[in-house]
Amino acid sequence: MDPSHIILGIDEVGRGPWAGPLVVGAVILGENFPTDVQLTDSKKLTPKQRDKLYDLIKQHSLASATGWVSAAELDEIGLSASLKLATRRAVKPILHQLKSTTPSPKAPNFFEIIIDGTVNFLQSTPLENRVSTLKKADLLVKEVSAASIIAKVERDRYMSMLDTEYPGYGFGKHVGYGTAAHQSSLLNLGPCSEHRFSFRPITKIANQFNITPEQIRQTSTIAPKTASCQTPSAHPTGLDSNVTRGHLAESAVAFYLESQGHIIITRNFKTKTYEIDIISIKDNKIFFTEVKYRQNFQHGSALEQITPTKLSQMHYAAEKFLNDHNKLTTSDELQTIKLNNLQPFLAVASVSGPNYTIKDWFVLE
Numbered sequence: 001m002d003p004s005h006i007i008l009g010i011d012e013v014g015r016g017p018w019a020g021p022l023v024v025g026a027v028i029l030g031e032n033f034p035t036d037v038q039l040t041d042s043k044k045l046t047p048k049q050r051d052k053l054y055d056l057i058k059q060h061s062l063a064s065a066t067g068w069v070s071a072a073e074l075d076e077i078g079l080s081a082s083l084k085l086a087t088r089r090a091v092k093p094i095l096h097q098l099k100s101t102t103p104s105p106k107a108p109n110f111f112e113i114i115i116d117g118t119v120n121f122l123q124s125t126p127l128e129n130r131v132s133t134l135k136k137a138d139l140l141v142k143e144v145s146a147a148s149i150i151a152k153v154e155r156d157r158y159m160s161m162l163d164t165e166y167p168g169y170g171f172g173k174h175v176g177y178g179t180a181a182h183q184s185s186l187l188n189l190g191p192c193s194e195h196r197f198s199f200r201p202i203t204k205i206a207n208q209f210n211i212t213p214e215q216i217r218q219t220s221t222i223a224p225k226t227a228s229c230q231t232p233s234a235h236p237t238g239l240d241s242n243v244t245r246g247h248l249a250e251s252a253v254a255f256y257l258e259s260q261g262h263i264i265i266t267r268n269f270k271t272k273t274y275e276i277d278i279i280s281i282k283d284n285k286i287f288f289t290e291v292k293y294r295q296n297f298q299h300g301s302a303l304e305q306i307t308p309t310k311l312s313q314m315h316y317a318a319e320k321f322l323n324d325h326n327k328l329t330t331s332d333e334l335q336t337i338k339l340n341n342l343q344p345f346l347a348v349a350s351v352s353g354p355n356y357t358i359k360d361w362f363v364l365e
Helices: 047-060 071-077 079-101 142-165 180-189 200-209 213-217 241-259 308-324
Strands: 007-013 022-028 063-069 112-116 131-134 263-270 275-282 285-294 327-329 336-338 343-352 357-363
Touching (some): 007 079, 063 142, 071 079, 079 263, 241 263, 241 285, 241 343, 275 308, 285 308
Antiparallel strands (some): 263 275
C-alpha cells in the first residue's frame, strides 16, 4: 500500500460523562474498505447504524484499536493527561498491526495522523510531527469518523455491561452522562467506583454520603444501599462477558506489574499463529505473561493450567515475537526499546474473584 495514502484517524468518546472510562479510537481504513459505505460522526448515527458500521470497520480496515483510561486513572492524572494516555494506548496496537500485516520488515509510514479537535495528544512522541488537528474531523474525514464509531460502540457496550455489575444506576441508558435519571440514582444510591470523583457533581454527592473514592475502590462496597455490587478494576475492549473478564484480568495484572517496576510493552498481542497476554520489561529482562482468570481458584491453580501443550505454545509465541521484533515502543510513551540484549522469561499470573484479585505472578523458567 502506498504510504502516501495511509491516514490514521483518531477521536475520543467519553470526555464529559460523570462515570465510566474515557475511550479513544484509532483507525486506518486502507484501500480495501468498501467505497460505498458512508461514515460520519458517531453521535449522528443510531445505535443500530453504529453497530453495523462497527462490524464493517473491524472487518475491512487496515488497522483499528481503542485506548482506554479508567475513571480511577482519570481522577488521578486529570482529563488532559488522560486524553494523551488513551490516545497513546490506542496508537500502540495500530503500530503492531501495521507491522504484522505488511510483508516489508518495516511497517509503512503514516502520511498523516488526523486528530479531531485542536490538541495534538501525540505531542512529545516520535509521531508528533505527523499529526494534524482538525475541528469537526469526525464529520469531514472518514478515518476519524470510523475512529469515533468504534470508540462509541465499545464504550457504550461496556457501560451496558455495568448494568449487571451496578444495578440501579441505569448505565446502559445514559452511559454515564449527567442526565436527570443518573442524578436521581446517585442521590439515592451514592457513587460507585465507576464514577469520576474529580468531577464536581460526583464530589458533591460523595460528600453527602461521607464516602471517599479510596473507600469505594479498595472494597467491594459502593454505598450502604448497594453493598452487594462488585468493583471492576479496569476497562476492556472486549464485548462479550468472557472476553470482558479476560481483559479485566489482564488489566489487573498489567497494573500489578507496573507497580512492581515493569514497563508494559504490549497487551493482548495477536497474530494469525499466536497470541501473548502481556509483554513487559524489567531489569534488562523481557517477560511473556500468560494470564489465567477463574472466579474461584479452588478448582486449580494457574500453574496446573499450564499444560505441556500450553507451555510449548508459550515458547513458540515468545520465540516468534523476538524473531519478528528487534525493537519496540512502550505502550504509553511510544519510546523505542531494543530487545536484542534482553533475557526472555515465560511467566504466569493467576487472577480470581469478582474484584480481579492478583493471587500470584511467577516466572515459569
